[in-house]
Amino acid sequence: MSNAAPYDLEYEKIINEIKSRGVRAVLIQAPDGLKPHLKDLWMKLSSAGITVYISADPCYGGCDLADGIGRKLGADMLIHIGHNKFVKTEEEIPTLYIPASYIANLSELVKKSVEFLKGKGIKRVGLVASLQHVHSLRIFVEGLRSNGFEVAVDDATGGAVLGCNVEAAKRIAGSVDAILHVGGGDFHALGVALYVELPVYIVDPYRGEIRDIEKLKRKILARRWWAIQEAKRAQIFGVVVVTKGGQFNRDLALLIKKELEAREKKALMLVADEVNWERLSSLTFVDSFIITGCPRISIDNQEIFGKPVLNVEDFKELLKVIEG
Ligand code: SF4
Numbered sequence: 001m002s003n004a005a006p007y008d009l010e011y012e013k014i015i016n017e018i019k020s021r022g023v024r025a026v027l028i029q030a031p032d033g034l035k036p037h038l039k040d041l042w043m044k045l046s047s048a049g050i051t052v053y054i055s056a057d058p059c060y061g062g063c064d065l066a067d068g069i070g071r072k073l074g075a076d077m078l079i080h081i082g083h084n085k086f087v088k089t090e091e092e093i094p095t096l097y098i099p100a101s102y103i104a105n106l107s108e109l110v111k112k113s114v115e116f117l118k119g120k121g122i123k124r125v126g127l128v129a130s131l132q133h134v135h136s137l138r139i140f141v142e143g144l145r146s147n148g149f150e151v152a153v154d155d156a157t158g159g160a161v162l163g164c165n166v167e168a169a170k171r172i173a174g175s176v177d178a179i180l181h182v183g184g185g186d187f188h189a190l191g192v193a194l195y196v197e198l199p200v201y202i203v204d205p206y207r208g209e210i211r212d213i214e215k216l217k218r219k220i221l222a223r224r225w226w227a228i229q230e231a232k233r234a235q236i237f238g239v240v241v242v243t244k245g246g247q248f249n250r251d252l253a254l255l256i257k258k259e260l261e262a263r264e265k266k267a268l269m270l271v272a273d274e275v276n277w278e279r280l281s282s283l284t285f286v287d288s289f290i291i292t293g294c295p296r297i298s299i300d301n302q303e304i305f306g307k308p309v310l311n312v313e314d315f316k317e318l319l320k321v322i323e324g
Contacts, residue, residue: 006102058215063294065246086246101135114147128154131162140182169181173197180203181202222295235266236285237268247292277304292312
């Protein structure tokens with residue numbers, strides 16, 4: 001690692017790519033949490049004579065690529081920091097994905113994990129991580145195995161989970177007693193906990209602590225159930241098509257509209273790039289919203305939405321509830 005940031009921004013790889021492609025202008029895109037660490041990259045590229053644009057928009061995932069904006073700007077390359085490739089289609093301009101691995105000494109946290117699991121009487125443990133931490137799973141595997149634990153990591157993904165994809169946890173769930181999620185915040189671990197019927201614990205390299213996600217999971221499930229029950233009474237639904245490249249699904253939205261109309265409900269097609277309550281709340285005549293993009297928008301924000309907001313899975317549950 002050649003930068004002072006606690007994240008490996010892979011400067012050498014970026015410079016090599018820029019040279020080999022003869023790039024003159026780049027657009028850099030990163031989640032808000034990584035933007036404070038972009039100064040060195042900006043300065044290095046600028047001093048090499050490259051025109052650098054940094055996207056000031058929020059960026060939540062690889063589903064949200066600014067390749068179209070890069071093309072408009074005349075940038076020869078998009079440097080997308082913090083995520084891997086998500087979209088199945090080809091990007092509009094050459095795109096370099098930099099996962100931004102978090103660099104930290106984890107020996108104390110490994111020791112804490114050993115003590116924690118012993119205290120809980122857990123012997124078989126599955127490991128997953130958000131992308132910034134997936135490289136460090138190897139250290140946990142070694143530390144836990146050398147202390148007598150059976151440890152499972154999904155081979156296909158290397159243990160990486162996204163907010164909307166927890167296959168890495170689902171595939172090992174049958175052979176372990178609990179899942180440890182290495183990463184900060186609650187977002188990814190909550191995704192795991194919602195789809196895997198096992199205790200899920202967050203091993204947080206930023207705070208150096210281990211914590212349980214169960215209480216939050218119960219709160220979220222209760223809110224989800226409330227939203228589905230409330231939506232049952234709704235007459236007018238707003239079906240939201242999200243325009244972000246990896247979230248766009250107009251056909252699914254049209255199918256949902258059809259399903260609603262078949263049940264004597266009205267469905268208004270809405271389109272938005274950024275979905276939040278500020279945007280939705282002005283549609284005062286809509287009783288409930290169904291978001292066909294990121295499934296986490298409704299899960300993580302139901303508390304601040306003033307009306308029931310469902311994702312596609314919730315919508316399937318709603319149909320069952322309506323049919324009684
Ligand atoms: S769809 Fe949502 S959870 Fe999935 S990568 Fe995009 S922002 Fe993250």
